[in-house]
Amino acid sequence: MKRFIQHEELARDSRFVRQDNAQSTALASLPDDVEMVVNVFEQFSPMIEASVRGTSAEPLFDAYGPGFALTILNEPLDPDAPAGLTRLLLRMHGIFVGELQALEGAARSLWDFPDAPWEFKMNMARQAWDEGRHVQIFEKLLSHLGGEVGMFPESTFLFECACSEDPAMRVAGVNRGLEGLACDVFRDMIKYAEKTGDEKMKQAVDYVLADELTHVRFGSEWVREFTKDDPEYLKRTQEYRRTVDKQFSFGGARSDREDAAIPIAWDDRLEAGFTEEELVDLAELSGSGPSKKTLIEAAKILRERHAAKKNASKSSPHEGVQS
Amino acid sequence: MSEQRMYPGMSPEEKTTFAPYSAFDIPADLRELTGRYDVEAMARRCRNFRYAEEWMMMLLGGWVATIPELPVKTGLGKIIWETAQAADVLGKRLPELRCGKKAVDASESANAAFATFIQSVCEPERPDLTIEKLAGVFDVLMPHLVDVYEQTMRETDQICDAPTIELLDEIVRKRRRHIAWGREVLDRLSEGEALRERRRVRVAKLNEELHASGGVTGTLGEPRGALN
Numbered sequence: 001m002k003r004f005i006q007h008e009e010l011a012r013d014s015r016f017v018r019q020d021n022a023q024s025t026a027l028a029s030l031p032d033d034v035e036m037v038v039n040v041f042e043q044f045s046p047m048i049e050a051s052v053r054g055t056s057a058e059p060l061f062d063a064y065g066p067g068f069a070l071t072i073l074n075e076p077l078d079p080d081a082p083a084g085l086t087r088l089l090l091r092m093h094g095i096f097v098g099e100l101q102a103l104e105g106a107a108r109s110l111w112d113f114p115d116a117p118w119e120f121k122m123n124m125a126r127q128a129w130d131e132g133r134h135v136q137i138f139e140k141l142l143s144h145l146g147g148e149v150g151m152f153p154e155s156t157f158l159f160e161c162a163c164s165e166d167p168a169m170r171v172a173g174v175n176r177g178l179e180g181l182a183c184d185v186f187r188d189m190i191k192y193a194e195k196t197g198d199e200k201m202k203q204a205v206d207y208v209l210a211d212e213l214t215h216v217r218f219g220s221e222w223v224r225e226f227t228k229d230d231p232e233y234l235k236r237t238q239e240y241r242r243t244v245d246k247q248f249s250f251g252g253a254r255s256d257r258e259d260a261a262i263p264i265a266w267d268d269r270l271e272a273g274f275t276e277e278e279l280v281d282l283a284e285l286s287g288s289g290p291s292k293k294t295l296i297e298a299a300k301i302l303r304e305r306h307a308a309k310k311n312a313s314k315s316s317p318h319e320g321v322q323s
Numbered sequence: 324m325s326e327q328r329m330y331p332g333m334s335p336e337e338k339t340t341f342a343p344y345s346a347f348d349i350p351a352d353l354r355e356l357t358g359r360y361d362v363e364a365m366a367r368r369c370r371n372f373r374y375a376e377e378w379m380m381m382l383l384g385g386w387v388a389t390i391p392e393l394p395v396k397t398g399l400g401k402i403i404w405e406t407a408q409a410a411d412v413l414g415k416r417l418p419e420l421r422c423g424k425k426a427v428d429a430s431e432s433a434n435a436a437f438a439t440f441i442q443s444v445c446e447p448e449r450p451d452l453t454i455e456k457l458a459g460v461f462d463v464l465m466p467h468l469v470d471v472y473e474q475t476m477r478e479t480d481q482i483c484d485a486p487t488i489e490l491l492d493e494i495v496r497k498r499r500r501h502i503a504w505g506r507e508v509l510d511r512l513s514e515g516e517a518l519r520e521r522r523r524v525r526v527a528k529l530n531e532e533l534h535a536s537g538g539v540t541g542t543l544g545e546p547r548g549a550l551n
Contacts, residue, residue, distance in 0.1 A: 001385050001448045011391040011450035103400060104388035110403070111385025118414070118428035125380055125407030128387065132400020135393070149393070 003112050007160040010104055015150030019051040023069070024157035028247040032290045037298035041066045042305070056151040060086065065306025070299040076261050077192045088192075089147040095185060096138040096149070098178070101159040103131035105174040106215075113167045117225075120167075123218040127175075130211045137204050144200060161247045168226035168233065169240045175219025177244035180269060180282075182212045184254055187265035209268065216272035242285060249286035251295070256283035259292035358480025365487055366420035367431070368475060368540055369413050374430035375441070375468055375539045376410035376494075379460065382445045391450045395457070395508055402501050409494045416487060433541030440532045454512050455525045461505025462522070463529040469498050471539055 007021070026040050041048075045066035052061045060068040060083070077091065078084055106127035113120070139149060162173030186209040193202035223241075227234035249255055254262040264286070269279055290298075360368065383403045387396050410430075417426035432438040444459040472491045479487060513519045537543045 001382065001389075001445050005388055009389070011389050013391045013393055100393075100396070103396065107384040107387035107400070107403060109384070110381045114381060118411075121377075121380070122407050122411060125384070125404045128384060129400045129404035132397040135397050139393075 001111065004165050005108065007156040007163070010101070010156055010159060012154070015148075017051065017055050017150060017153040019153035019155040020047050021155050021157040021160055023048060024155050024250070025247070027069070027251050028249070028289075030251050030290050032294050034294050034297045034301070037070075037290055037294060038067075038301050038305075041070070041298070041302055051153040055153055056086065056147075057090065057153065060090075063303075064299065065302045067299040067302030070295045070302075077188070079192075079196050085145070089142070089145055090152055091185075091189075092138065092142050092145060092147060093152045095182075095189075096135065096142055097154040098158050098182070099131055099134040099138055101156060102174065102178055102182070103128060103135055105159055105163050105170070105178070106131055108163065109167070109170055109174075112165070112170070116167055120222055120225075123222070127215050127218065130215065134208050134211065137208060141201055141204060158248070161244050164240065166237075168223055168237045171219045171222040171226070172237045172241040173244045175215050176223065176241050176274075177248055179212050179215040179219065180245070180272070180274065181248045181254060183209065183216065183265045183268045183272060184262050186212065187268055188262050213268060213272040216269070216274070220273035242281070245282055246285050249289065251289035252287055252291070255286035255289075257287045257292070260287075354481045356480060356482060358484055359478040360475075360480075360484070362420050365479060365484060366417060366422050369416050369420065369487070370429050370431035371433045371540050372468070372472070373410050373413040373417075374432050375464070376406055376413060377430050378441045378445075379464060380406040380410060382441075383460065385445070386456050389448055389450055390453050390456065392453060392508075392512070395453060398504060398508070402504075405497050405501070409497070412490045412494070416490060419486065433537060433539060436532075436536035437539060437541060440529070440536045443529060443532055454509065454518060454521050457505055457509050457512070458522045458525040459529055461502055461509060462526045463533060465498055465502050465505070467533060467538060469495055469502070472498075
């Protein structure tokens with residue numbers, strides 16, 4: 001068995017639908033410019049349409065066009081909002097596949113770094129069990145909400161970004177970048193469950209969040225250990241984590257901005273071992289993407305153009321047929 | 324109850340009394356101070372066992388991403404952790420067997436042939452080879468380890484080496500559960516003659532290689548009368 005695998009090689013059963021990661025990558029680096037956001041999404045439109053075909057996201061594409069993800073990602077979860085359940089399921093499915101990739105990342109660290117210290121292997125083995133349980137938990141929560149595995153396409157963007165071939169960067173990416181994002185998302189999910197009185201979801205996600213704090217701590221300790229006595233290596237590792245954090249901010253959807261769909265879980269992150277300085281840095285770099293106003297404006301234009309295109313194809317059914 | 328006896332102290336003031344027990348109060352300890360393995364031999368065994376457990380943990384970790392069946396991925400998570408714990412307690416036994424404080428992460432293959440056998444178990448990589456992957460671990464390697472651990476527990480000194488017996492006993496208890504789970508999964512995956520045949524072929528090939536290597540301790544073929 002070879003060391004290191006690419007995200008395209010992650011094995012899935014027939015229920016899963018794979019989404020191209022290019023969309024997530026582009027979203028992570030968009031500027032605060034309406035026209036630019038519209039252009040990028042129009043360019044990706046055929047790819048987005050193909051990836052949602054046959055999934056529960058297909059009606060969202062039909063209704064909102066290629067920018068449907070902008071609406072989903074950039075609005076806080078609200079049970080009373082239109083398509084509130086679909087958006088909740090989309091987020092829950094995203095968490096489920098995120099946990100799956102975290103399981104694969106942690107377990108793979110055991111194989112990819114055979115010469116790592118024994119305590120590192122013990123931590124990764126423990127994390128593999130925890131992530132396996134998290135996959136089971138979110139599969140059950142998905143079902144609890146009326147959803148199912150494979151109802152939305154899976155982007156393997158998290159694995160692609162976080163799974164470096166360097167051990168310090170792997171733990172910086174997976175345990176501090178990905179698991180840090182999990183802290184933010186889960187705190188938000190707990191608040192949502194409190195709001196809707198969903199005790200089952202609240203308790204389950206609270207347990208998962210407790211595990212994630214432990215995983216972030218593993219990351220903080222191993223980054224320190226792997227880079228000790230090598231400030232240059234530590235600097236490169238921190239830069240790598242900043243890049244991952246920027247990508248995992250989804251253009252500002254996860255940030256410390258007032259309009260963020262997923263706020264940074266400041267207290268949980270401090271408890272997990274992030275420093276104030278790191279969190280200030282995270283708030284700054286995650287908030288530098290397009291503003292919510294820009295994204296809403298872009299989503300509106302994309303929706304209008306999508307509707308116009310659909311109407312045009314309806315009114316001229318023989319378009320493209322040579323007379 | 325017999326009369327209280329005096330404990331023979333240094334002076335009459337220091338003497339304490341105790342109630343003597345009869346032979347029927349506590350069952351006689353029938354264990355004998357004898358075992359097949361001395362300290363050095365048991366330390367070698369622990370290093371050999373740890374080698375197998377550590378590699379099993381690593382290869383299962385490598386496979387999680389390459390196995391498409393979701394319940395297998397998640398089920399392996401717990402087995403990986405319990406395998407890591409097994410390797411960990413075996414390592415922690417080593418300093419107690421006079422191997423030095425730094426020996427806690429010492430793993431050692433009994434011989435080159437067993438190391439090659441482990442690499443053969445690791446070989447399957449493609450997503451369509453779940454049967455071959457699981458058969459190597461749950462039909463061959465794990466049952467072999469359980470057999471050897473049980474034999475070791477029976478043959479080692481029951482009093483002097485009780486700590487090794489205790490830790491192996493706990494590992495075997497969990498291993499039995501892992502084997503039952505793995506075989507249930509394999510039975511489900513191997514429905515149909517062609518798939519069952521794939522499992523049989525894989526098991527036969529690996530068993531042959533395992534026995535040729537002498538197993539985890541390299542002593543499978545040796546006469547049982549030999550000490551250590």
